[in-house]
Each structure stands twice: as structure tokens, then as C-alpha cells.
Amino acid sequence: MVISNHFNEDQELSLKLFVVLTRAIEAIEKQVTQNIKSYGLNLTEFGVLELLYHKGGQPIQKIGQKVLLASSSITYVVDKLEEKKYLIREACPTDRRVTYAVISEEGTKLMNEIFPQHATAMSEIMGGLSVEEKKVAVNQIKKLGLFAQNLE
16 A cells, blocks of 8 residues: 555554554444344443443443543433333432432343343454454554553
């Protein structure tokens, strides 16, 4: 791949890596979104339910940063999940300003049913890499992300 004579090899590879990572994420996210939609949820709803399922009740204000969602959208998502009876709101006993989102019995039942299917689907979606390649990719991409984060 020759982008221009004005760039050195490191610059060319950095540009190519960005494009390759972006396209891979788009393709993977499309497949994951299709899988999650088959459970009657959108990606954000599933992300919130998965967090509560695995980590227990969370302050609503903190959910956004944990599932990479704008705080303005969290209330809407929590409302939708509450309407579907998958979570309940609970007041914090020590601080009245804080409200927790807690997965309901119905939400737990749903996740018990769909999470194993989701894990299988994720394994299929990521099937382009062997177990060893996945280990290397996780470490390399994490290293890349942490480096970029520390540039701020």
C-alpha cells in the first residue's frame, strides 16, 4: 500500500492500521448488533443488562462510563429496561441523591437464557482468529488503546 511519497513507513502503517481497525470494528459491531436484536434488545440495553448481570447493582450516574454511553442517554435506556421489567431502581440507603439500577428477577432470567447464546455467537463472530491469535490481539490492542489514552 503506497499512500504517498511524503510519508515514512511508520506513518503509512499507522494510517493503514487505523483504517483496518475501524473496518473490523464496523463489521464486528454489525454482527453483534444483529445477534443482540434477536433477543429483543438493542446494543445499549444489552450492555447495561450485561453490566448489572455480571457486576450487580450500579449507581445510574456511573453506568454510562462503564458501558461507553453518554450520560444523557442512560436515563432513557434505564427507563426502557424498567418498562420491560428487566431492571428496577433502588434508592441508595446512605445517599438520597444516588439511585441504583438493579437487574430484576425477570432480567436475570433473560440473561441466564441469552448470555450463553451470546457467548457462542461472539465466539463465532471472532472465529477468524485462533485462541492464541486472540490472546495476542487482546494484548496488542489493549497496549495501543492505553498508549493513545495516555497522550491526553
